Amino acid sequence: MRIITGIAKGRRIKAPEGKNTRPTLDRVKESIFNIINNRIQGACILDLFAGSGNLGLESISRGSISCIFCEKDKTTFGYLKENVVSLGFSSKCELYNHDAFFVLKKCSQRNLKFDIIFLDPPYGKDLIIESLKNISHYNLLNNNGIIITEYDENDIIPDKIEDLIKYRTEKYGRVRISFWNKEEINE
Numbered sequence: 001m002r003i004i005t006g007i008a009k010g011r012r013i014k015a016p017e018g019k020n021t022r023p024t025l026d027r028v029k030e031s032i033f034n035i036i037n038n039r040i041q042g043a044c045i046l047d048l049f050a051g052s053g054n055l056g057l058e059s060i061s062r063g064s065i066s067c068i069f070c071e072k073d074k075t076t077f078g079y080l081k082e083n084v085v086s087l088g089f090s091s092k093c094e095l096y097n098h099d100a101f102f103v104l105k106k107c108s109q110r111n112l113k114f115d116i117i118f119l120d121p122p123y124g125k126d127l128i129i130e131s132l133k134n135i136s137h138y139n140l141l142n143n144n145g146i147i148i149t150e151y152d153e154n155d156i157i158p159d160k161i162e163d164l165i166k167y168r169t170e171k172y173g174r175v176r177i178s179f180w181n182k183e184e185i186n187e
Contacts, residue, residue, distance in 0.1 A: 014086075025175075032148060044112075044113070071096075
């Protein structure tokens with residue numbers, strides 16, 4: 001994995017080997033960032049289920065002002081921390097080695113709102129649906145913000161969850177990338 005563009009262009013991102021992580025492929029990541037390119041500059045990012053930080057780090061490289069990373073697995077979290085430090089992004093990043101729902105609650109208690117939220121949880125566990133419900137309940141998405149979800153083609157994800165509407169889905173083999181916003185801002 002590598003940073004595609006921005007101030008850290010071409011720099012490598014380390015990730016643990018094995019099946020515990022499933023990094024977003026470079027071609028999928030490039031497509032996502034082509035779609036959201038006009039929203040990155042100056043954005044506040046939440047990278048939930050961050051893994052090694054691939055999506056949030058790409059956002060910082062492209063000009064986002066901050067990113068909160070959440071990764072529960074201790075080994076993977078170590079790689080995330082190492083990546084943030086090696087890229088020199090520590091001043092723009094907060095890292096949490098906790099359960100995603102704990103972090104969402106903490107963000108709510110701090111009255112945080114995000115312009116872009118990345119959700120790439122383990123497949124087949126309904127974590128996207130629960131995460132979207134919590135994001136809506138805690139009102140963590142800015143009115144003009146977007147959520148980007150990555151999931152397997154076999155995962156059943158409704159088009160509307162609470163006040164969040166799926167407005168676009170792209171297919172990359174078995175992988176689905178969906179884009180969400182608040183219902184009243186539906187594009």
